Every structure is written in structure tokens, then in C-alpha cells.
Amino acid sequence: MGREIRNVSQPCTLTGEGDFMCQLKDFADATIQSITQRVVTYTAALVLAGFYYSVQLAMANAVLVIVSEIYDYSVLRRIVRWDGKGAKTARSLYIQLMVATVISAINIIFYAIGIALIQGPGSHFISLFFLFSAAIFAAMSNHQVMSVLVLRLTAYGLAFVFIPVYDVYTTGAGIHSELWAQLFASFFVLYFVVDCSRIHRALYRQSKLQLDELRDQQKTTTDALRIKTDFLSTMSHELRTPLTSIRGSIDIIGSGHFGELPDRIRSVVSIAQRNCGILITLINDILDLQKIEFGNMNYNMEKLDIVDLINHSISVNAPYADQLGVTLDFDGKSKPVFVHGDFQRLSQVLSNILSNAAKFSPRDSTVKITVFEHVGRIRISVRDTGIGLEESEAPKVFDRFSQIDASESRNFSGTGLGMNISRRIMEAHDGLIGYTKNSGPGTTFFVELDKARQSEVLPPSLQIDDLSASRLNHFTARSAARQVKDTAS
Known part of the structure; x- marks a missing residue:
């Protein structure tokens, strides 16, 4: 009873x-x-x-x-x-x-x-x-x-x-x-x-x-939240299409397709390109956040090589880091290490971390990327020499629309959504994202994932050839250009 x-x-x-x-x-x-x-x-x-x-x-x-x-x-x-x-x-x-x-x-x-x-x-x-x-x-x-x-x-x-x-x-x-x-x-x-x-x-x-x-x-x-969500979703969809067209047109102009541009006009076009990229990133982040909050984010889970993932993320973010005079250093000769996850979403997480590391690091510095394996877990660490974050600020770092309240951070733009989205993506992978303050200058961000079991690992030929080719074809030039400058948050 x-x-x-x-x-x-x-x-x-x-x-x-x-x-x-x-x-x-x-x-x-x-x-x-x-x-x-x-x-x-x-x-x-x-x-x-x-x-x-x-x-x-x-x-x-x-x-x-x-x-x-x-x-x-x-x-x-x-x-x-x-x-x-x-x-x-x-x-x-x-x-x-x-x-x-x-x-x-x-x-x-x-x-x-x-x-x-x-x-x-x-x-x-x-x-x-x-x-x-x-x-x-x-x-x-x-x-x-x-x-x-x-x-x-x-x-x-x-x-x-x-x-x-x-x-x-x-x-x-x-x-x-x-x-x-x-x-x-x-x-x-x-x-x-x-x-x-x-x-x-x-x-x-x-x-x-x-x-x-x-x-x-x-x-x-609940009604107010629904109205707000519907408004943000509608606004984001309606803005993204014209902004993408504007960005494409500005890129064509900036490329010199219609003739060489004077230095003053080139400077103005460069500012327009950068600000269009920031707006597009903000809209995409808002749409991603809405998908996550309503459980509509789709994940294409597969066995993937962490080394391949890191190399891809570095290649996407290297031009942005070069503009800031920062070097992304990773020993790409590491042996393959496999995990189970969505390549595109994990690349989004790493791009957020790498772009932030480059953005907050001083010129002529190096951001070091390392991979560790311990007790069935894979950890990717990104160590910078930037302003450094106190570990007590972690709730604010991973919150939505938040910026660290320090004078240095006010000099840098960002949506304040990237790390929150990254945390949710890692949670969907049963993974972990966090950071520690370095003993010297800077911060070390890390992500952790479960290592794929040996029986789940793909054949070597597919790892090297077919899988890499399919991933390279998956990422178009437009998505790469978006992540070069705009995934920082």
C-alpha cells in the first residue's frame, strides 16, 4: 500500500x-x-x-x-x-x-x-x-x-x-x-x-x-521565456541570411576582384569584414545556444583521432593567431589517439579555446597544445601566457554572455557565449572542460574525453586516408573563414 x-x-x-x-x-x-x-x-x-x-x-x-x-x-x-x-x-x-x-x-x-x-x-x-x-x-x-x-x-x-x-x-x-x-x-x-x-x-x-x-x-x-526564445530564434534566422550576403560582398570587394583598393578604403573594408564576422558569430552562437537549451542540437558521433582534430583546429585558427603575432605550437607527430565524438562540435570547442588563448596572449608569445592519456581518459591542454584567470572565476567564465571583470578584458571583443556553448557540448560528450591558473603568467585550459576502446578503433587505412579526406571536404572555405576570427568569446 x-x-x-x-x-x-x-x-x-x-x-x-x-x-x-x-x-x-x-x-x-x-x-x-x-x-x-x-x-x-x-x-x-x-x-x-x-x-x-x-x-x-x-x-x-x-x-x-x-x-x-x-x-x-x-x-x-x-x-x-x-x-x-x-x-x-x-x-x-x-x-x-x-x-x-x-x-x-x-x-x-x-x-x-x-x-x-x-x-x-x-x-x-x-x-x-x-x-x-x-x-x-x-x-x-x-x-x-x-x-x-x-x-x-x-x-x-x-x-x-x-x-x-x-x-x-x-x-x-x-x-x-x-x-x-x-x-x-x-x-x-x-x-x-x-x-x-x-x-x-x-x-x-x-x-x-x-x-x-x-x-x-x-x-x-515560462511564457516570457518562450516569447524571448522565439524572438531570438526568428531574429537570428532573419539576420543571418542578409549578413552572410553582406559579408560575401565585402569579401569580394576586399579581395580586389573589382580592382585594387586605395589604402583608406581597404582599411574601411577590413573593419566592415571584421564586424560582419562578429555579428555572424554572435547569431550562430545564439542559434547554437537555443538548440542546446531545447535539446535540438544534433551530434554526429564517430570514432575520431584527437591528433587529427587538433591539427585541423590549429589550421583553422592559425591565420587569426598570426594576425596577433601568436604561435600555436603542437607536436603533430604524436601517435593517433581515438575518442568517440562529433568532429565538428569538438572542433568548435577547441577553436573557442585556441582563439581565446591567442586573443589574450601578448604578441610574440607561444600557445602550447599538448595531449595526455591517463586511466582511459584523454586530456587536451592549451597553455597560454596571457592575462591569467583565477580558478574562482570559473562560474563566470562558463556562464552565458559573461566577460571577466578585469581591465585587460575590456580591450577585447567577444560574445560571451563561446565557453558556455563549449561546456554544454562537452557535457553532451560525457566530457569535461575547465582551466587552471599557471604558476607563471597565463592560463591552461583543458578538455577531457573517454578514450575509445580498442575494438572501436577504425582500420589504419581509413584513419589516414578516407576519414581525413571526408573531414577536409566537410569543412568548406566559408566555415573555416568564420572560425578564423570569429569563434573567440
Whole structure:
């Protein structure tokens, strides 16, 4: 009899048609969760009754408990499984719930009064305590449905008062008798129970109102996020096509196809080329980010050579590094090391790291790229001699639209998206991206991937010839030109 999971397709509210369904389902959930507690309490009470008072009473009560709990549980399960539709079904379930409540209350009252009658006139601690416990339990657990709570408290209250009244009546005790004191005390106890019920009912209503407010706020936020995403996606698609055409036209002009350009015009064209590239990179990064956030990023997973991947990324970023007077140094003679991943996306990650390393390194410096293998993991490290990043700044480095708040960084442009996209790409590869601050100047960025198993490695002929050729054909001159200057972030 485990906890039932409510169908959340129809949220509970305190206004409208969902109110009644919400109350019934909340009541059913709470009551099902307390079954074990009730059974333990009943068992202890029946053992006490059978040992100290009457075996017959205990056995009769046990039959009532079994019938009551089985019927109660069947009604609660039907409520939990109810889809909230149909007024006839709602009325039927409500009637069944009230019948179950009556049977359960009669069971408790039968036990308490039965013990009291066997005891005769006196304090009746067990009987009254059992009724008091049942009333408190109802106040705490049955406050979801007001009619059920009122029915239980009324039944327990009448039984609670009946026991001392019966003692006073049968004994003819005077007003100064202790039996009268017990009768008056019972009214104070009932007031306490009613007050507890009122407080729990108010807390329940307040919590539901707060949940409704949170649900409304969540819906508003979700709608705003959807509108923002749709706007960014539409804007990016609409801007990318004309920008690509503008970039192509400017490139043709800058190439001297229409004649040699004067130095002043060439300078202006160069600025236009650079800024078009920055805008195209920003648009592509935004589109990539939208794809990742909505799970629409496609990955062409394959067995690839890390050395081949590094050499390709260096060849793409070398012209940009040369413009900055930075050398990208890698021993391309390293033996092939294979991983499982998307060549284009991993190249995008390395291009972000390499372009950043070149951008933030001083002129006439060298960026060193190395490959390490350790315990089935491959690590590519890119060590620069630039401004250096504190490791405590990692959350900002990999966040969206973020720039390191240092005076040096304000001299460099960037979208602030590249490293965030790189982190998400590495997560999709079950990999890792991070950095450490060098003991000297600069920072060492690294990416880690699982090494491909030996059985997954492609034949040497395909590694050297067919695979490399297909990758070179895959990357057009336009994509290479984009990554030369514009993947920095």
C-alpha cells in the first residue's frame, strides 16, 4: 500500500472546478500515507482491550477495523485514480468517502464507549485518550475536506461528552462530584481540538493559495521565456541570411576582384569584414545556444583521432593567431589517439579555446597544445601566457554572455557565449572542460574525453586516408573563414 502518485496534468486550485477535486485528492494522498500509522495504533489499542478488559470486545472491534480499512483504502485508491471528470463520478466518490468516514468513526466510538462501559464510572483515561487522539489525528489529516472533518469531530465530540454524562446520569452524582469535573474538562478539550482543526485548515488553505501563486508565476515566466526564445530564434534566422550576403560582398570587394583598393578604403573594408564576422558569430552562437537549451542540437558521433582534430583546429585558427603575432605550437607527430565524438562540435570547442588563448596572449608569445592519456581518459591542454584567470572565476567564465571583470578584458571583443556553448557540448560528450591558473603568467585550459576502446578503433587505412579526406571536404572555405576570427568569446 505505497504512496499513490497524483496525475499532475490537472493542477489543483482553490478557485473554479478544480477546487473539489483538489481537496479530495489531497485528502486521499494524506490518508493513504498514514495507513501504517493507523494500523499500528489500532493494533496496540486492541491488544490493550483484549488483555485488560474483554477479548470479545477486542475481536469484534478487530473485525470492524478490517472492514473499515479495506473499504477506506478502496475508496481512496479510486479517488487517486480519478481524472477529475464527470459530476456523477464526483458525487459517487464523495458519498463513498462519507460512508467510509462514518464506518471509521463508528469503529473508534464503539471501542471507546465499550471500554468505558466495562470500566464503569471513573476517569476513563484509555477511552477518552483514544477519542482525543482520534480527534487530533482528524484535525491534522482530514482538514482538506471540510465535511469529513466536521463529521469526524462531531462524532468524536459527542462520544467524548457522552461518557462523563453517562457516568453522572447512572450514578446520580452531585455537582461537587469529580465526575462533573471530568464533564466540564471534556468541553475544554473539545475546544482545543476544534481550535487545532481551525489552524490546520487555515494553513492548508494558505499553502494552496501560495502554490497557486507560484504556479501562476511559473506560467508567466515560462511564457516570457518562450516569447524571448522565439524572438531570438526568428531574429537570428532573419539576420543571418542578409549578413552572410553582406559579408560575401565585402569579401569580394576586399579581395580586389573589382580592382585594387586605395589604402583608406581597404582599411574601411577590413573593419566592415571584421564586424560582419562578429555579428555572424554572435547569431550562430545564439542559434547554437537555443538548440542546446531545447535539446535540438544534433551530434554526429564517430570514432575520431584527437591528433587529427587538433591539427585541423590549429589550421583553422592559425591565420587569426598570426594576425596577433601568436604561435600555436603542437607536436603533430604524436601517435593517433581515438575518442568517440562529433568532429565538428569538438572542433568548435577547441577553436573557442585556441582563439581565446591567442586573443589574450601578448604578441610574440607561444600557445602550447599538448595531449595526455591517463586511466582511459584523454586530456587536451592549451597553455597560454596571457592575462591569467583565477580558478574562482570559473562560474563566470562558463556562464552565458559573461566577460571577466578585469581591465585587460575590456580591450577585447567577444560574445560571451563561446565557453558556455563549449561546456554544454562537452557535457553532451560525457566530457569535461575547465582551466587552471599557471604558476607563471597565463592560463591552461583543458578538455577531457573517454578514450575509445580498442575494438572501436577504425582500420589504419581509413584513419589516414578516407576519414581525413571526408573531414577536409566537410569543412568548406566559408566555415573555416568564420572560425578564423570569429569563434573567440
